[in-house]
Amino acid sequence: MATLAKIQKKSRTRSPQAVVPPRWRMSESEATDESVWLKRRALMQGGLIAGVAGAAGVTAPFADGARAATEEDPSAHLHPAPRNEAYVLDRPLTTEEDATQYNNFYEFGSSKTIHEKAQKLYLRPWDIEITGLVKNPRTIGVDELFSQVSFEERLYRLRCVEAWAMALPWTGFPMRDLVALAEPLGSAKYVKMTTLEDPKVMRGQKAVWYPWPYIEGLTMDEAMNELAFMVTGLYGKPLPKQNGSPLRLVVPWKYGFKSIKSIVSFEFTEERPVSFWEEVQGKEYGFWANVNPVVPHPRWSQASERMIGSNERRDTLLFNGYGEEVAHLYAGLEDEFGDLLYR
Ligand SMILES: Nc1nc2c(c(=O)[nH]1)N[C@H]1C(S)=C(S)[C@@H](COP(=O)(O)O)O[C@H]1N2
Ligand SMILES: [Mo]
Numbered sequence: 001m002a003t004l005a006k007i008q009k010k011s012r013t014r015s016p017q018a019v020v021p022p023r024w025r026m027s028e029s030e031a032t033d034e035s036v037w038l039k040r041r042a043l044m045q046g047g048l049i050a051g052v053a054g055a056a057g058v059t060a061p062f063a064d065g066a067r068a069a070t071e072e073d074p075s076a077h078l079h080p081a082p083r084n085e086a087y088v089l090d091r092p093l094t095t096e097e098d099a100t101q102y103n104n105f106y107e108f109g110s111s112k113t114i115h116e117k118a119q120k121l122y123l124r125p126w127d128i129e130i131t132g133l134v135k136n137p138r139t140i141g142v143d144e145l146f147s148q149v150s151f152e153e154r155l156y157r158l159r160c161v162e163a164w165a166m167a168l169p170w171t172g173f174p175m176r177d178l179v180a181l182a183e184p185l186g187s188a189k190y191v192k193m194t195t196l197e198d199p200k201v202m203r204g205q206k207a208v209w210y211p212w213p214y215i216e217g218l219t220m221d222e223a224m225n226e227l228a229f230m231v232t233g234l235y236g237k238p239l240p241k242q243n244g245s246p247l248r249l250v251v252p253w254k255y256g257f258k259s260i261k262s263i264v265s266f267e268f269t270e271e272r273p274v275s276f277w278e279e280v281q282g283k284e285y286g287f288w289a290n291v292n293p294v295v296p297h298p299r300w301s302q303a304s305e306r307m308i309g310s311n312e313r314r315d316t317l318l319f320n321g322y323g324e325e326v327a328h329l330y331a332g333l334e335d336e337f338g339d340l341l342y343r
Contacts, residue, residue: 127140
């Protein structure tokens with residue numbers, strides 16, 4: 001595709017050495033300790049240390065008013081779904097164990113091992129709000145939504161901004177089918193998605209230095225792109241809670257933080273939403289966050305990635321290897337947004 005070639009050429013003219021500050025570039029292992037740095041930074045910003053202590057004082061026990069976690073996943077009958085063979089991988093699948101025990105889900109804590117804590121999440125009732133610039137704003141139960149779409153499995157690469165990667169078999173339905181159900185007005189330019197906020201269950205939300213709830217957004221064109229996938233399952237089974245049950249987004253050409261988990265609302269807006277990580281540190285985690293090997297994170301290189309499990313290192317691919325499908329979405333935007341398209 002002509003656009004992809006153009007973007008690739010532009011990207012190549014930018015030398016990674018020229019943009020990575022070499023003296024203080026972090027190693028990848030330091031990069032994965034991102035949360036530690038963020039916490040330290042937030043505390044240093046002042047005023048928050050007292051807030052942390054205060055929050056600890058009002059901590060309620062989980063049983064106190066929290067809704068109980070359900071045993072059986074009500075979406076079990078929808079999984080597995082037939083595989084869409086159009087999506088092929090260039091690398092082995094990550095093991096199910098790694099994919100379900102090495103997670104980022106800050107609502108349950110900032111470490112990678114939140115899978116046990118995440119079992120507190122309840123899955124039903126789970127209502128999804130469809131609001132903003134749509135024909136009929138409404139709330140729809142997640143099972144009602146599932147009954148109106150058709151499911152398939154897709155193998156996608158996943159690239160975290162922390163320079164590690166996985167390859168995963170997701171089950172779900174195209175996001176464009178959800179957009180069609182929502183019937184957005186012509187004035188809608190973005191879709192803003194929000195994760196559940198319930199600190200009694202999501203104990204990580206007691207970390208007051210983060211701007212809860214988690215928010216992410218896409219342009220309408222991105223949301224309508226064939227790759228944007230609403231995910232309900234993993235490895236042919238209902239999505240584990242730690243992976244963002246009962247409904248999450250997966251946008252494989254963008255850094256993983258765009259793939260928001262446990263969604264409770266889709267709001268169609270005219271203004272670009274400010275996402276969670278953009279609010280935390282906009283210079284490092286932008287709205288666009290398209291994977292690009294030659295635009296480093298301000299504190300580490302994005303030139304290569306580590307496969308979780310094998311620890312094999314691979315070169316990072318522009319748009320995580322999905323340029324054919326998505327490069328046209330950004331035609332002309334490089335002049336306007338520059339590196340912001342890629343962080
Ligand atoms: N609500 C919410 N969604 C989230 C996150 C989070 O902390 N909270 N982490 C993101 C990041 S940084 C990544 S890499 C992926 C990880 O998804 P996985 O745990 O299913 O591999 O989820 C993304 N979605
Ligand atoms: Mo991530």
